[in-house]
Amino acid sequence: MRYLIGETNWKMVTLSKAVADSGLLRTSCEAGEELADFHRMGQHDLLVLEASQLGRHVSLADLRAQRPDVPICLIASAPAPERIAHWLMAGADAVIEDTAALPEALARLSAVARRAHGVAHPLVERGPLLLDLERRRAHLGEVTLSLSPKLYEILEFLVLRPGRLAARDALLGHVYGFENEPAPRVFDVYMCNLRAHLQSVGPALKIETVRGAGYRLEVNERRKDARPLAA
Incomplete structure (x- = not known):
């Protein structure tokens, strides 16, 4: 946050x-x-x-x-x-x-x-994903995702707004504040890397790109066992 x-x-x-x-x-x-x-x-x-x-x-x-x-x-x-x-x-x-x-x-x-986001305690569950707001960690089943600070912030922003469209400008403003934002391609790489971390649960959790608008976290509540992301 x-x-x-x-x-x-x-x-x-x-x-x-x-x-x-x-x-x-x-x-x-x-x-x-x-x-x-x-x-x-x-x-x-x-x-x-x-x-x-x-x-x-x-x-x-x-x-x-x-x-x-x-x-x-x-x-x-x-x-x-x-x-x-x-x-x-x-x-x-x-x-x-x-x-x-x-x-x-x-x-x-x-x-x-x-x-203010409708979250009562620091542990937030979205389908197979468990986000620990206090320790700033994300877990898929028994797997703790190895996320950089930027990737964690992007994921947290989307997790706190499940199913809602997150405008690209709003997401960039949240992650970077009033600092210089990265080139568009750099942010695209961040999103690609974050999707790679979530791919082990398939359709249970995915980040949808709404062309020209932003991103949306889609959650399928039917749980699946997560597999570690290959190094």
Whole structure:
């Protein structure tokens, strides 16, 4: 998954680094006045910002209107219960105190992000595929797939949207953020390699290319035993 994080003070920078160290993708925004633009243009699963930025550069109403499908987590310093209730009613999905230990904060962020995709816990099953969101691993039966970070991110993006069309631009934006995207042929090679890893289960799990539009993960719930991909 990818988080958009407003790195507007040292505590937010520390949290952002912990997110990156955990293996998650992140898009960092150091200027509060640019956060709304980053949110509008980016492809991320969660927005994390300091509560003190509200009213100065952004508003929950505007952020929610821009991307109603993206959950919002606020990091706040000793917030009063009334203030927390106000933020939640105004559009925030969670409020985390900035004194929370990093493991707790990361777990809370992860829970909010995955539940926005309708996933209750870190283990996601799609037909013969088991995806471990916490350990960032994919399993086909007894076989653990040897995926590069890029291949894992592509697979995770599709797994969290089963049967839905994933636009090519959205997928590229998610995997690369605002970095330079690869040449089209390079991304085609990634997709080819990912399909090769999944071919052992045949029609039980396949990535369909919708010409001119994007990709779709098709799942046949009838399970088959997976065979390791030959080296």
